[in-house]
Amino acid sequence: xxxxxxxxxxxxxxxxxxxxxxxxxxWIESASSTWDIEHAVFLQRVKTVIAIGLFNSHHTAEAAExxxxxxxxxxxxxxxxxxxxxxxxxxxxxxxxxxxxxxxxQLLSTGLTxxxxxxxxxxxxxxxxxxxxxxxxxxEGQPLPTADDPPLPSAG
Amino acid sequence: MSKFFxxxxxxxxxxxxxxxxxxxTAVADPAPPGTYTVHEHRKATVNATECYLxxxxxxxxxxxxxxxxxxxxxxxxxxACTSHVTLTIYLTPGxxxxxxxxxxxxxxxxxxxxxxxxxxxKIQPTNYSYRVHTIGSFVESSGGATSTDANGTTKxxxxx
Numbered sequence: 057x058x059x060x061x062x063x064x065x066x067x068x069x070x071x072x073x074x075x076x077x078x079x080x081x082x083w084i085e086s087a088s089s090t091w092d093i094e095h096a097v098f099l100q101r102v103k104t105v106i107a108i109g110l111f112n113s114h115h116t117a118e119a120a121e122x123x124x125x126x127x128x129x130x131x132x133x134x135x136x137x138x139x140x141x142x143x144x145x146x147x148x149x150x151x152x153x154x155x156x157x158x159x160x161x162q163l164l165s166t167g168l169t170x171x172x173x174x175x176x177x178x179x180x181x182x183x184x185x186x187x188x189x190x191x192x193x194x195x196e197g198q199p200l201p202t203a204d205d206p207p208l209p210s211a212g
Numbered sequence: 213m214s215k216f217f218x219x220x221x222x223x224x225x226x227x228x229x230x231x232x233x234x235x236x237t238a239v240a241d242p243a244p245p246g247t248y249t250v251h252e253h254r255k256a257t258v259n260a261t262e263c264y265l266x267x268x269x270x271x272x273x274x275x276x277x278x279x280x281x282x283x284x285x286x287x288x289x290x291x292a293c294t295s296h297v298t299l300t301i302y303l304t305p306g307x308x309x310x311x312x313x314x315x316x317x318x319x320x321x322x323x324x325x326x327x328x329x330x331x332x333x334k335i336q337p338t339n340y341s342y343r344v345h346t347i348g349s350f351v352e353s354s355g356g357a358t359s360t361d362a363n364g365t366t367k368x369x370x371x372x
Contacts, residue, residue, distance in 0.1 A: 086334070087334045090275065090332045090333070090334045091332065091334065092332070139304075167303060167305070167306070167308060169308075170308035170309035170310065173303045173308045174301065174303065174308065174310060174372075176303075177303050177372060178372060181336065181338075181372060185337065191337055192337070193337065194335045194336065194337055194370060195335075196335055
């Protein structure tokens with residue numbers, strides 16, 4: 057059984073490895089600056105979100121009695137597809153020293169206030185960006201990557 | 213009649229069934245699921261006085277997103293009018309305030325408009341849906357009061 061502390065160590069290793077990519081490092085630094093959040097604190101919170109994703113992927117694999125071939129990819133899938141209730145629901149009671157941070161993140165994820173909903177979205181989106189090795193980051197000043205008008209659903 | 217006087221266009225999302233089953237994801241997909249209503253202009257009436265509240269489409273440039281709304285015009289003479297304008301973002305499971313709150317405290321004419329702005333957003337690889345939500349109320353000369361709200365059209369923007 058994988059512990060949450062092991063997932064945190066795994067998350068720290070993934071983040072350390074991924075931030076060797078200068079473009080990604082610059083994106084995360086400028087994002088925390090744009091959002092006026094201290095970079096080190098922001099990165100620490102993002103690592104915890106990634107650890108939550110990793111724990112979810114390990115938990116799913118253990119339930120299916122199958123190994124996790126690509127932990128980062130399965131954590132990304134979990135952070136993309138699972139709702140917040142499910143993400144936090146599988147966490148163990150013993151979260152070690154991260155218990156308070158995880159509790160704070162869980163509160164954010166409920167979207168209790170507009171501010172907390174946006175902060176949670178920024179954290180989880182940054183975690184997805186770090187985990188997604190295929191992603192091409194958008195550049196400031198470049199043309200928008202997609203059309204800006206929404207495809208309105210059909211009536212009925 | 214101007215195209216902006218489109219009142220009460222109801223749009224039902226293809227994902228409405230999914231939403232009703234309570235399986236909404238934590239991901240902010242561009243097009244918000246479910247049923248939502250666009251009131252670019254919306255009429256509020258009390259006794260013989262009627263006023264039109266508006267919520268404009270969202271403007272986006274660089275790292276700034278701006279939405280405006282307020283009171284357009286009245287038939288009759290209201291004695292007091294207020295409106296509150298908020299730029300909102302769709303984050304599952306709903307719309308939350310993203311911009312500061314704009315406010316108008318005078319009656320039309322002329323048109324009364326206030327902005328709500330997000331000044332620091334970061335370009336993202338995925339789109340987020342933004343729209344303007346305006347709430348307005350007015351009092352007419354015999355003391356009758358009413359209020360209404362209007363939602364502008366949704367704009368998908370790759371900025372958070």
